[in-house]
Amino acid sequence: MEPNDNTRSSPIFPVEIFQEILAHIGPDNKRDLIPIGLVSSSFAALRRPHLFYTITVDITAFSFTSSHQRLMELLRSNRSLSSHVRHLVCEMSPRAIMASAASQQELLVFIYLHFRNIDELSIFAHPSAHTRTFAVVHSLLDHFLSVRRLTRLSLQNMQRIPILDILSQPRLNHLNIVACVLKRWDKGIQTHKIQQLGSRVKTLTWVYGTNHSIPLALLYCQQLEELVIDHTPVLGMADMTGMGVAPGLDPSDLERLPAHLRPSSTFQMLHILVCPIATNWTPFCYLAEKEGVKAFPSLTTLKMHQGYNLFELLQENPPSALFDHVVKLEKLYIIKVKRRKIQGGWEDNTIFRHLHSCFVNSQTSLKTIFIHWKLSQYTPEIVLGLYRALEGIKRNNILESLVLNVYLAEPSLSLLSPDLQE
Numbered sequence: 001m002e003p004n005d006n007t008r009s010s011p012i013f014p015v016e017i018f019q020e021i022l023a024h025i026g027p028d029n030k031r032d033l034i035p036i037g038l039v040s041s042s043f044a045a046l047r048r049p050h051l052f053y054t055i056t057v058d059i060t061a062f063s064f065t066s067s068h069q070r071l072m073e074l075l076r077s078n079r080s081l082s083s084h085v086r087h088l089v090c091e092m093s094p095r096a097i098m099a100s101a102a103s104q105q106e107l108l109v110f111i112y113l114h115f116r117n118i119d120e121l122s123i124f125a126h127p128s129a130h131t132r133t134f135a136v137v138h139s140l141l142d143h144f145l146s147v148r149r150l151t152r153l154s155l156q157n158m159q160r161i162p163i164l165d166i167l168s169q170p171r172l173n174h175l176n177i178v179a180c181v182l183k184r185w186d187k188g189i190q191t192h193k194i195q196q197l198g199s200r201v202k203t204l205t206w207v208y209g210t211n212h213s214i215p216l217a218l219l220y221c222q223q224l225e226e227l228v229i230d231h232t233p234v235l236g237m238a239d240m241t242g243m244g245v246a247p248g249l250d251p252s253d254l255e256r257l258p259a260h261l262r263p264s265s266t267f268q269m270l271h272i273l274v275c276p277i278a279t280n281w282t283p284f285c286y287l288a289e290k291e292g293v294k295a296f297p298s299l300t301t302l303k304m305h306q307g308y309n310l311f312e313l314l315q316e317n318p319p320s321a322l323f324d325h326v327v328k329l330e331k332l333y334i335i336k337v338k339r340r341k342i343q344g345g346w347e348d349n350t351i352f353r354h355l356h357s358c359f360v361n362s363q364t365s366l367k368t369i370f371i372h373w374k375l376s377q378y379t380p381e382i383v384l385g386l387y388r389a390l391e392g393i394k395r396n397n398i399l400e401s402l403v404l405n406v407y408l409a410e411p412s413l414s415l416l417s418p419d420l421q422e
Helices: 015-025 030-036 041-051 066-077 101-114 131-147 163-167 214-218 251-256 282-290 310-314 320-324 351-361 380-393
Strands: 054-058 087-091 120-124 152-156 174-178 203-207 226-230 272-276 301-305 331-336 368-375 401-408
Touching: 054 066, 066 101, 087 131, 101 131, 120 131, 282 320, 320 351, 351 380, 380 401
Parallel strands: 054 087, 087 120, 120 152, 152 174, 174 203, 203 226, 226 272, 272 301, 301 331, 331 368, 368 401
Antiparallel strands: none
């Protein structure tokens, strides 16, 4: 909606004030963006790039919705509006009747012709969508990868995504991968493509998928500043195999990498890490140790959560390697809340026995410690392990917050041993 003739034609505030207001509202809040254009014509003009910043299309239902048709007509009649579109969101819906192949191809052509300034792309595929619809979104992804303008990319429920082409994008800073299957890329890689792999990705979020090539990709993300790994099952994951496999790189994988690859041995710029407790960081630390450096020298915030299927994984992947390679930690969060039966003789206090080195290494920087831990049963080693771990902070004189919430799953049980209870 544009201002009418009675609307002020000149700004009632300096332009900088309007710009601050628009920045506060954000481009995704269209409900508030539309009415503020009535303030003045100048404000309406400043609002226009924000109003058209994000465009959402449903690939599956494109030919059935009048809103899509009105959008196409509006952008065709006013080409200048298309230049404001920077973020394209493609969605799929589980429909029994979907748009015709001709309609989907029409949409592709329209996007290619009109959306030439796209630098953010989000594709939320539906696992039950028709194969033809998947082909459409793959064509979209390939197109925008070839243009090489993307700064932010989010993919969900995609099959065989070209991770090598994605990582070699020259402007890509933010990457989100949710429940995707990746193309194998660690074999038969062309040398000229590897030379482009000075990946500029700064923030990476990876939510559980069936293919674990992404840890191999991490070796080449030398500019990572924030890494989030999660294993929470998402839509469409129930029938997928490999559920519960922790991300990580088996040491034998290092031997299978092509000889000409030179992976990074350390995450020099990583300062925020969120991951399941059982994530296997040992091979990454192994690479760093070979060169006499720490794998995580700049890490300041570490959040470790239980993830999925913890007990089977932690027995094989203890977090000791990660703790030994953290030297500037400021905030540590450890959260385990799910209750599961102990299997294979694994003890709940495993992580406590590896915390001591973390506390000692970061005793001049650690300010916050938060441990929320639900124990499945009592063993004397639990209290002893925690006590020994906390000995590592006795020389820390800058600690601001220490929260220990360690309890048994059954409220009737006590942390005290039977002898002490008597």
